[in-house]
Amino acid sequence: MQRATNILILILLTGCAAPLVQPTSQTNKNPEARPIKTNIEALLIEAGQNIPPHSTKLILRAASIALENEDFRLVQQLIQNIESPYLSKENITLYTLISATLALHLKDTELAVRLLDDKRFQDLGFTVDEKIQANRLRARAYKLRRSYLASARELIQIDQFIPPEKQLANHEEIFSVLLQLSEKSLGRQSEISVTNEERGWLSLASMTKRYQYSPFQQLNALKEWQRLWAEHPAALVPPSSLNRLAQIVEKRPKNIALMLPLQGELGKLGRAIRDGYIAAHYAVSPEAQLSIYDSTTTDVINLINQAHQQGAEVVIGPLDRDRVTRVALNSLPIPVIALNRTREGEINPNLYQFGLAPEDEARQVANKVISEGKFKGVVIAPSTDWGQRNIEAFTEEFTANGGEIINSALFAEQRDYSNIIKALLNVDESEARAMELRRITGERYEFAARRRQDIDFVFLLASPLQARGINPTLAFFYAEDIPVYATSHVHNATSSRIDTIDMNGIRFCDIPWKLSSEDPLQVKTVNTWPEASNQLAPFFALGVDAHRLYPLLEHLKENPTENVFGSTGILSMNEQNVVQRSLTWARFHNGQVNTIPMTFSEGE
Incomplete structure (x- = not known):
């Protein structure tokens, strides 16, 4: 009975959903939109008349159609209402691939990898197309988690199965992912790589990074690499950027x-x-x-x-x-x-x-918190033109991606930030309620003030000196567990450990020049x-x-x-x-600056 009810709800949701393609006018409607929706409804009606695994297969087919049309909201509703996805090989494969794709759309890389690594999925015999799709999904997940070597390995593994007309796109992706690594990491991994194909890719990327600022030297090094690796896939179908080197040097x-x-x-x-x-x-x-x-x-x-x-x-x-x-x-x-x-x-x-516009950094902070699933935040900034410009840039980018600014606080030149932090976190309201309760009851009792509980992060616009006063004040008023994000303005590369100890935990973006040597x-x-x-x-x-x-x-x-x-x-x-x-992300820890590491340990 519950299963039939769920199917009925899905049919109703499908019928109420917004059109898959929004028409620009009444006379310019997409003729394919209604047939697509009709097909999904028909599949769900048939699913309601069957039991798993056949009903599951029908719902998964409906989810597949919705996915092809990028209706991720409907995909999520369909996947969440599947009762028994692991009763047949076909269902396991389709459920895993659709669910992993949805997880990546929702930026849940951990779930995507867990689904793809599930033993029930791994023990199946894959077709070539299924193998390619699974590896590409895993490569996307690793890339999103900045585990670039693992991402490239997934793509290298399937290169031999990809049709010649699609091989260039795969090579472009392998190459661009590997170039995210440093020359040092690429060289070290090349020395310990167990396959010739991987070693060739790593040496090519390492060479490219070594001479990336000198097209003439890079071109000569490429010719030598092509001589040594004449039969390598990247020599037979080179990434486009390497093909254009001669033209860049000439012009x-x-x-x-x-x-x-x-x-x-x-x-x-x-x-x-x-x-x-x-x-x-x-x-x-x-x-x-x-x-x-x-x-x-x-x-x-x-x-x-x-x-x-x-x-x-x-x-x-x-x-x-x-x-x-x-x-x-x-x-x-x-x-x-x-x-x-x-x-x-x-x-x-x-x-x-080309320049060093600070507003770009504020936008990058907005994208960073959104990518980490933090959609509610507060802003602390100086009451200056610089502070206002950065607040506007951050707010525009953050709200455009679904974020909400819960509160904000502006400060002037001062040493004590207690009042503005208490007001920002609603601690002053908590204290006022306690005082009123004491006045009404006439009794004295133990009281612990509380901060507001509806924020995911703090965005701090401040100089190093200001941050050294604000960060401890946040912790004092019960916000020590709320992550603080900042722009490069908070980081002075020559500051001593004593000067930065009070900024522990602050995450900030900065230029590589100041974070690496x-x-x-x-x-x-x-x-x-x-x-x-x-x-x-x-x-x-x-x-x-x-x-x-x-x-x-x-x-x-x-x-x-x-x-x-x-x-x-x-x-x-x-x-x-x-x-x-x-920019590069870093974090203050015990008075030192540490670049934020990759999620997976790949020796990168």
């Missing part, structure tokens, strides 16, 4: 103009960017001609025209946002890589916008300019990455899924020619 600009403020208010930042660029220039492409222009007082359009007349093929700069906006509104004779964003999102086909160019730059490791570090890193970007402009523009693993983050380009940065 690489040989005359570059660097246009920065070297005096005045922005002079210190401009000189740091200049020195970072020069370090990369002489380390990688000393044969290229480099001209440096001071943009402090001269009109930027006149400077660009002057540089073009003197033979420049690309301009790097300016830095000031107003000048970048002016550049965007003018016709440009050559490509310009601006080191900031325009004020109102102005674009220009010859303008590429594996890059030889970074080490050399810091040795030459010690200030490249302090507050000017991001601007030295910006100069280095500007040099890494300019040969790849067209490549990144034509291939938006391609990345550059830079010192300011993992870089990619959107359709507006804006360079986007994905």
Whole structure:
């Protein structure tokens, strides 16, 4: 009786569900939408007239149709109402693959892997298509959990079964996943790999990472790799980015103009960017001609025209946002890589916008908490223009993805944050209720204040000094179990352990330059300019990455899924020619900064 009731409810839910394809007008309805829904309803009606395993098979077929049409809400309802999924081989296979796909859509990677590793599923004999589908799902799960080597292994295992016309897509995915690992990890794994196919992939990725900032050296190394691994699948069907190397080298600009403020208010930042660029220039492409222009007082359009007349093929700069906006509104004779964003999102086909916008970090925090299933949070920020801009950027991204800001608190320059934290967490209301109860009853009794229980996280916008006061105050007012997220503003790479002990537990995103010292160019730059490791570090890193970007402009523009693993983050380009940065995550622990590790231990 209960089973029949459940089937009836599913039929009603299907009938009430929103159309799978929303028509743009009454006269432009998708003719396939109703037949799809009708097919699902027919399957469910038939399921209601049968018992497992046949009824289960029918519901799974209905779920499969819903999945093909990306109606994940209906898929979830159908899967949750299956009583006996493990009574037949066909049902086990379909149930596992659909449920794992749904789990990945819901970002529940642990459940997806558990389903795919279930012995009842693993003991079945798979068809080739089922094997490919299962491995791809497991690869997606591992990738989402940042276990990149495990993800690549799943794809390498099925490469031999994939039809030739689809092999390039599989190779692209293997290669892009492996490139998430460091050159050191790739080299170590290559030495201990047990199969030639895996070892070849690892050595190819390791070589690519080693010469990623020098297309000319990378091309020569690729030719040598292809000679040694002539029969390897990646040599027979190379990833597209490697196929384009020769073209990138041939079209690489040989005359570059660097246009920065070297005096005045922005002079210190401009000189740091200049020195970072020069370090990369002489380390990688000393044969290229480099001209440096001071943009402090001269009109930027006149400077660009002057540089073009003197033979420049690309301009790097300016830095000031107003000048970048002016550049965007003018016709440009050559490509310009601006080191900031325009004020109102102005674009220009010859303008590429690259910078250290703090709002990008706030958006990344929003995506991070959403990906971890945290949808309710509070915000603590300074009552400044900087604080307001970052609150707006975070709120826009967070709410667009289903998040809810429960409360917020603004602070000024102060040492005691007790009052704003008590109000933020509703501790003051708890204390007020206790005082009122004592007044009414006339009795004294033991009382423990309580904080609000409806928040998943705290988003903190603060300097290191401010964070050292706010973080302990949160713990004092009973929020020690609520995770705190912050932007790079909270992290000073030169702070002592004593200075950071009060920031224990804070998670934050920051540029690789400040969190790692594996890059030889970074080490050399810091040795030459010690200030490249302090507050000017991001601007030295910006100069280095500007040099890494300019040969790849067209490549990144034509291939938006391609990345550059830079010192300011993992870089990619959107359709507006804006360079986007994905930062590294870290956490304060016992006065030290630890990058957040991968979920699985794969020796990565």
